[in-house]
Amino acid sequence: MDLSTIRQPVAEDSKAVDALILRRLQSDVVLINQIGHYIVNSGGKRLRPLSVLLAARACGYTGERHIDLAAIVEFIHTSTLLHDDVIDGSDLRRNRETANAVWGNEASVLVGDFLYSRSFEMMVDVGSMRVMEVLAHATNRIAEGEVLQLLNERDADTDEKRYMEVIERKTATLFEAGVRLGAVISESSPEIEAAVSGYGLNLGIAFQLVDDALDYSLDNTELDKNVGDDLEEGKPTLPVIRAMEVGTPEHRTLLRDAIENGGRDRIADVSKAIASTDAIAYTAQLARSYAERAKSALDPLPDSDAKHALAMMADFAVTRMH
DSSP states (O other), X not given: OOHHHHHGGGHHHHHHHHHHHHHHTOOSSHHHHHHHHHHHTSOOOOHHHHHHHHHHHHTTOOSSHHHHHHHHHHHHHHHHHXXXXXXXXOOEETTEEOHHHHHOHHHHHHHHHHHHHHHHHHHHHHTOHHHHHHHHHHHHHHHHHHHHHHHHTTOXXXXXXXXXXXXIIIIIHHHHHHHHHHHHHTTOOHHHHHXXXXXXXXXXXXXXXXXXXXXXXXXXXXXXXXXXXXXXTTOOOHHHHHHHHHSOHHHHHHHHHHHHHOOGGGHHHHHHXXXXXXXXXXXXXXXXXXXXXXXXXXXXXXXXXXXXXHHHHHHHHHHOOO
């Protein structure tokens, strides 16, 4: 499935978002411009701003404020990427060096702060207390998700419930908030707002589940990060959790040691252990079930090209190869 097909109903809106992002990145501090442009133009799919645009149009919005909201959501997402890469010690994202690998941790954290604060400046410009409420709550939950993930690191006893709580807060929350804003600025009914919110939450969960499955099922030339990054950082994602649950005692010992002590140097053995179970298929099937929930959540919305594109985005989330 091609993203250009999904973007078609909001193609002009997407161009306006890209132009706005470039304008609002500007600073008289040269390093901010350099790092900001580096990461914003690093080849991301921009699914989050796209979902904002589509949700607004699917809710019948005819104004221009969804452009601002889509850019705000992208700035928040980009700031979290900069901070995540520093916390994780990552040196590769989207087959390019991370900003912290090029400019150092201090500069990356501070530019992440700039993008985050710029997003709040833009929220004020929108002039809606409800928009501020939704995004303030979302950014708070994202931070909570980051802390929960930190608590799970190196903990081989992390179970599926704890893992799901992390990805719901850390990843799905921003998808949920973004599409909810499409309903908010459209002054949609509570039923429609709840419907698009449910769509975004389930879409975000499906997206992260696929990301975590791909980490153990593809060559790193096709991934947005180094294969084994999660394992090296001691993050027990669902494929590992499931493999420990259903694998042999030998597999459980290997995987437990890899989580507790880091295991990129044993990624081949770990991947083989995971492949010997149903862990990848289990994770992929769970992702598909959340994608179906996302599509079902759209039922109360009136029929439109934007609504169909949102449904296609849910399918794309679980069929993509990177």
